[in-house]
Amino acid sequence: MRTRRVSDSPILIGVDVGTTNVKAAAYDAGGRTLAVVSRALETSHPQPEWTEYEPQALFDSAADTVRSVVARIESRAITGIAVSSMAETAVPVDAKGHSLRPAIAWHDPRTAPQAAWWEQHLGAEVVYSITGLPILPIFGINKLMWIKEHEPEVYGRIAHWLNIADYIAFRLCGVPATNLSLASRTMALDLRARQWSSELLSACDIAPAILGDLVPSGERIGQVHQAASERTGLPVGTAVMAGAMDHPCGALALGIRQPGDILDSMGTTESILTVLLEPVLTSEMARSGYQQGIHADPDKVYCSGGLYTAGAAVEWVKTLLAGSNSPYADLVDLANVAPPGSGGVFFLPHLRLATPPINDASSRAAFIGLDANTSPSHLIRAVIEGLAYEAQFSIDGLEQLLGFRAERLRAIGGGTRNALQMQVKAALHGRPIEISDVEEATTLGAAILAAVGTEVFPNMDAAVDAMQVSYRNITADDRSGQFYRRSYETVYRDLYRTLAPLHHAVAAMQPV
Template sequence: MADDLLLGIDVGTTNIKALVFTTGGALAASASVATPTERPHPGWAEHDPHTLWQAVVAVIRRALASIDDLRRVRGLAVASVGEAGVLVGAGGEPLTPIIAWYDQRSAPYAQRWKTHDDPLETFRATGMLAAPIFGIFKLQWLRDYEPEGYAAATTWLHVADYIAFRLCGARTTDYSLASRSMLFDLRARRWSESLIDRAGLRGDLLPELVVSGTRIGAVTPEAAAETGLAPGTVVGAGGHDHVCGALAANVRRAGDCLDSMGTAEAVFLPLDDIPLDERLFIANVSSWTHVTFGAHVARDRYYVMDGLFSSGAAVEWMRRLAAPGASFDEAAAEVETLAASAPPGSMGVLFLPHLAAGERGAFVGLTTSSGRAALARAVYEGLAFEWRHMLDTIEGMLGVRARTIRAIGGGTRLPVWLGIKAHVLGRPIQVLDMDESVALGAALLGGIAAGVYHSEDEAVNALQIRERTVAPDVALHALYERIYREAFLRLAPTLAPVHTALNDLEMI
C-alpha cells in the first residue's frame, strides 16, 4: 500500500485537474487546464463533449508524465460539477452539447414547474425547490430544442459520469450526482417515476445508480492509449465536487460543517436523515436563500447544502478591477493588501455578492470617500455576511448548531478574507492544508473501489493533513454583528424588486 498511488480527476467550473496522490494524501503529481467553455448566446454557457474529453486526456497525460511505473496507480474516480450532463447514443457518441450548470436557458421550464406543479410534493421527494440549474429542466430543454439528439439518445450522463464512461465504458451515476437532477427520490434512493412522468421525460435515459466508491469498470485499452493510464486500472464511481471535497475533509457526521471556498462556495452539513416535512419546506420557501438536500458520497449519509454561486468569482472580479493586466497572484495580493488597509465596516459600504446564475449584486452606501480599499474589503465582508446567513438559515431550519467549521479550497489561501469570515461568524474556522480536496476525495473513492482501502474510515484516517485555526476577534465580532443584523440582512429583500425590474428591462 505504501507504494500505491491514486488518481483524482476534478472537472470544475473554471479548471479541469488531474492529481496523483499517495495513499496518505500527499500530492505526487498534478496538472490543470482551463475548462473549455463556449457562450453562444447571452446567458448561455456550454461545453463541447469532445473538447472536454480531450482536455481531460491532456491533464491526465501531463500528471502521469513524472510517474515511473504507471501500474502503481491502482485506482481513480472522477468528481465534477453537479448539474451538467450530456446525452449519449448507443455507440457511446455524445449527441448534444453539455449545458453548463449555471446556464440560464432552462429558466422558463423552472418557472413553469413552480407555477403548475406541487412544490411541496417535489421537495418531499427530492429535497429541492425548482431552479433552472437542475438536470430535469436541462433535459426538458434538450427534448424541445435538440429533438433529434434526444430521440437518438440512450443515456443521460453527468459530466463525471461521462468522463468515467470514456475511461471504462460504464454508464452509471452515483447518488450525489443523481441528487442534483431533481429526478431522484432521496429516501428510496432510486429514480422517481412520478417526477419523470410529470416532467414528460424518458426514464430509460437515466443511468444505473451506484454507491460512490463502487468499482464500475477498468480503463479500456482504447482509453489507456489516449490517456497513458495502464490498461485495467480500476475506475470507481466518483461524485459531486463539493461532496467529494467533504469526504476528503472528513465532514461526514452530524455536527460537522464544511466551507468549500471555490469559484462557487458552499455551506455543507452532513445529516443522519433528511426531515423533508412541510415545516422545513415552508421555512425554505420563506428564506431568500434556498437550501437543498442530497445524498453524501459517504455511504448511507445525507447532507444539507446551500451555495453562493459567485463567491470565488466575486473575488476574481474584484481582482480584475483592482489590478487589470496583473498576473493572478499579483492581483490576489493587491486585493488582500487593499482589503487589509480599509477599516472594518468598509467605511459604510455594503456588498451584495449575487453575481452569477441569473442573479444581480450591488454595492450600497457609496460616497466620494469610497476608494478601492473600501470596495475590496466590502467584497470580502459581503461574502462573509452571505455565508453567515446561509449557515444561520440551515441551523435555524434544522434546530442544530455546527460544532466545527472546516474550510477547504482556493479561498483558504487568502488570510484577510478568512479572518473577516471568522470575525463575522464569531466562531473559529479550522483551515485544512488541502488545496485540492475535490480531487483528493475522488482519489479516495478510486482507492476504495480498487480495494486499497477497505472502508471510508480507513481511507480518511490514512490522510496526513495539517490544519490551522483562524480565531475570531471578540470586539470585531460585535461590530460585524450589528452590521449584519441592522443592515446586511435587509439588503437582498430591499433590492429584490429593483433587480426584478432590471431583469425585465434587459429582456425588452
C-alpha cells in the same frame, strides 16, 4: 505540475472535471500527493449566453491529464481511479456509446422555460419534497426536456444520459452507470428512496431508462479496457469506481461527513455545505433555497447553500475601481487602509441571485451608508466584509432550519488566501476556522473513492481517517468579534428585508 518518487505501495488516481479546468492527481494511501496535472477546458457558444462542451474534447483533456500523471509515477502500482465533476452537465450517448450532441453547461440559461414549466405544473414545494432541490434551470432534467422539445431526433436516439464524471468513467471502462451523488443534481431523483422519481419523469414524459442504473459513489463499476489504456497510460484492468459531484468530493477529503461539520469552499462562487443523516424535505426548507443531495460518502446526505458571486464580487469591485489588470494584492492593501466597518458602509453581495436562506431571484446588490468621505478603500473593504457577513447569514440559516450548531468549520479554495476576509469570518463565526493545506481537495476526494472501491480501506471512515491532512486555525480577538457581531446583528441581518421591496420594483421596471 508536481511529482514525487514513490514505491510500489497502492497509488490512487483522482480526476476532477470542473467548469474551466480538468485536473488529475496521484496519491499514496496516506493522501500524499505524488503528481498533479491540470488542463484548461474548451467551450463553445452557439448562441449568446449559451455554453457547451464537446464530449470528445472533454475526454481528451481528461485523458491527457491522466496520461501526464501516469508518466510521472510507477504505473504498475496504480490500484484504481475515480472521477468527480461539475454537476448539472451531461452527455447524451446512443446505443453504440457515441455522443449525440455537445454537453450543455450547467450554467447555460436556455432551460429557463423548462424550469417555469415545473413551477406551473407541480410547484416548488412538491418538487422539493421529492428531490431536495429548488426549481432552477440548471438541473439536468430541464436539459433533457429542452433536447426533447428542440432536438427530437437527438432525444429519440438517447440510450444513456451520462453526467460528466460518469461519461469519463464510461469512456474508461465501457460501463454506463450513474453515481447517486450526481444523480441527485438532476431534479429527477427521489432523494429518500434513492430511485428515479416515477412521478417527476411521468409528469415531463422523460423515459426513465435513459437516466441509467444508479450506483453509490466508490462502488467498482468496471475496469480500464485496452483502448482507454492506450489513450491514458493506465494499465489494462485498473479498477474504475463510481465518482461524485465535485463539492461533496472536496468535503469528503476534509472529513466533512458528520452533522455539525461545515465546509466553506471559497472560489469564484462560494459553497457552504453541511452533512445530514437523512433528508429534511419540509416546506420551510423548500422556501429557503438550500439544496440537498447525496454525499460522496453515499450513506449520508449533504445540504448546501452559498454565494453565487464570492470571489467574482471581489473581481467585480477591483475591475470597477482599479481596472481588470490591477494586482489583487494592491486591492487587499487598499482594503486594509479602511477601518473595520468600512466607515459605516455595508455591501449586500447579491450581484447574481440571493443567498439561502433567502430564495429571491429579483434581489440586487447594494451599497448603503455612503457619505462624502467614502473612498475606494471603504468600498473595497465593504465588499470583503459583506461577503463574510453573507456567508455567516447562510450558516446561521442552516443552523436554525436544521437545529444544530456548527461544531467544525473548515475552509478551502482561493478565497482563503484573503487574510482580511478570513479574519472577519472568524470574528463573525465566533469559533476557529480551520484552513486545509490540501491544494486539490476534490481530486483527493475522488482518490478516496478509488481507495474504498478497491478495498485499500475497509470503509469510508477508515479511508478518510488515513489521509494525512493538516490545518491551521484562524481566530479573532474578542474585541473584533464583538464589533463585527454587533454590526451583523444590528444592520446586516435586516439589509435584505429592508431593500427587497425596492429591488423588486427595480426588477419589475426592467425590459423582458
